[in-house]
Amino acid sequence: MxxxxxxxxxGPLTILVSEVRMVxxxxxxxxxxxxxxxxxxxxxxxxxxxxVFHASEGDVTWMVTGASGPxxxxxxxxxxxxxxxxxxxxxxRLQAPSGRLVLRLGMPELDxxxxxxxxxxxxxxxxxxxxxxxxxxxxxxxxx
Numbered sequence: 233m234x235x236x237x238x239x240x241x242x243g244p245l246t247i248l249v250s251e252v253r254m255v256x257x258x259x260x261x262x263x264x265x266x267x268x269x270x271x272x273x274x275x276x277x278x279x280x281x282x283x284v285f286h287a288s289e290g291d292v293t294w295m296v297t298g299a300s301g302p303x304x305x306x307x308x309x310x311x312x313x314x315x316x317x318x319x320x321x322x323x324x325r326l327q328a329p330s331g332r333l334v335l336r337l338g339m340p341e342l343d344x345x346x347x348x349x350x351x352x353x354x355x356x357x358x359x360x361x362x363x364x365x366x367x368x369x370x371x372x373x374x375x376x
Contacts, residue, residue, distance in 0.1 A: 246352055248273040250345045254335040257323065267335065271342075273349040278358035281349070283324070294326055 253266040272282040272293075285292045294308055307328065313321040313336065322342060326333045353361055 246275070248345070248349050248352060250341070250348075252337065252341045252345070254324070254337050257334040257336050271345050273345070273352070275353045275361050276363070278353045278361045281345075 248271075250271045252269060252271055254269055255266055268286055270282075270284040270286070272284060274282075280295045283294050285294075307326065309325045309327075311323055313319060313323055320339045321336045322339065324335045324337060326335070
């Protein structure tokens, strides 16, 4: 069962955070076991979920999408588990120049998190939570 931390407030919107454990699926001798991570959903960025890994060198954040079918192209890919030993889970592959990490997240933890995120931003209303004017202004701002 996931550990729910207190919701964080960002102005009038709530940022959802769940502490879960993911299982490393490869390199068991090097990295095996469970990794504690935070799943973070910010209604101001309604199309993404952040996965925050808590490392001794500091937190590392990856942005993720997709659970009902393969998603992602490049650094982050997510797909439903397709083998009986991983049934009831999604697989997340993180790829970087220094290597890759393949993780398993149980569907009960993911379903709980997604259900709570949908209570903040119902399916199909994501675009109403985007501040496109601020995004365009940021993109047009000269960089030094």
